[in-house]
Amino acid sequence: MLLGCLAKLFVLAACAKAVLLPSQDPFYAQPSNISSYAPGAIIDARSMPTNINSLFPNEPNITVEEAYQYLYRTTDSLGNAVAAVTTLLVPYNADSSKLLSYQTAYITAALDQGWYVVTSDYEGLQAQYVAGVQAGYATLDSVRAVFNDVSTNGVDSKARYVMWGYSGGSLASEWAALSGLIPNVTSVLQTINKGANAGLAFSGVDGLSTYDNQGGRLEADSLIAKAYPDLKTWLDKNLIASKKPEFQSIASGCLTQTMSTGASQDLFSYFTRSQQSLYDPVPQSVLNVSGIMGQHGIPTIPMFIFKAIGDDISPSKDTDVLVDWYCGQKDVQVNIEYHKDVIGNHATEAITGSASAFEWVAERLEGKAVKGKGCVVEYVALTSVDLGTVGKLGAEVVAVLQDLLGGRLGTVVSG
Secondary structure (H helix, E strand, O other): OHHHHHOOOOOOOEOOOOOOOOOHHHOOOOOOOHHHOOOOEEEEEEEEEEEEEEEEOOOEEEEEEEEEEEEEEEEEEOOOOEEEEEEEEOOOOOOEEEEEEOOOOOOOHHHHEEEEEEEEEEEOOOOOOOOOHHHHHHHHHHHHHHHHOHHHOOOEEEEEEEEEEEEHHHHHHHHOOOOOOOOOOOHHHHHHOOOOOOHHHHHHHHHHEOOOOOOOOOHHOOOOEOOOHHHHHHHHHHHHHHHHHHHHHHOOOOHHHHHHOOOOOOHHHHHHHHHHHHHHHHHHHHHHHHOOOOOOOOOOOOOOEEOOOOOOOOOOHHHHHHHHHOOOOOOOOOOOOEEEEEOOOOHHHHHHHHHHHHHHHHHHOOOOOOOOOOOEEEEEEEHHOHHHHHOOHHHHHHHHHHOOOOOOOOOOOOO
């Protein structure tokens, strides 16, 4: 599932007169000597169109002064050298000392502040959706790629940078170092099953297991291994044969298509042993390695985590468990500010949580130290959101939030 498919909230897409599919664009070709490149090394680079069109109707488009796309070397979930692509956006009046690595959904607020913004297609050339290890490597290496081209892109070689991501983007950011967190993919699969977001479960299984090597989707029996070959083999054996085509049809679409066709579906009805299949050794081995945060070390960088208690996709208790694990370490100094929002759900938290996170990120890019050390947990609500800060996120964001909350946000004053 390529990032260009993501259109749920405030997704922005670079617009060009004629856009080739990645499978037809030679820029996306991975070189045969990929292992000879160091992580983050640039394989190819090109300038991109500078007009960015909102996918929401009646919303103003924006332009940036420059945009660059990099094909760079990273590492997949099995430790193999692979290529990935990232995009660097350079705003007008850019501050070369500030770089934000942002993993979907996209916002314009950072550009309005003059920050450079790099956003990686961290799923890789083969769309390894929810493959946490791959996503983490690709996010870190995308930042390295930017710093490997400072003579062209203008970023200061000593610039401060912050990583931020929400929802699926939190998988990439946290595995890279962290936000609107999805700490446990298994829990998500169970939570969204049969609901409005059930299609995401199909995409998650597909992203970890299968693709074809021609860039398009084919029948299940012609697919080859993706992130985890053992999972592909297991899937072939455990999917009900008559339901394989329907499973692939739901799993392989863009986000809006998957959400539509997969709504209310029972993921486990496609497997020979229903929900018990999820607990077989092969899927559990994959999910435990690539689907549970906190298994590959303890981040020592300062972290700001925000989560809606009523999150309807990723249960908030999973984030509580992760934060407790991090904060319980005795031999590692962990600095976490954790906001638990008592109002809203997964969609609304993308905006209400971003208001506080935006200020936190701005302070880090200004070089301000975090307040104190250790872990701080706060319960917050809409009444505690600085509406002036919300206004900085942009008119399109405020409009979406007003709609999601049924007008309960109140008057927003830009400041």
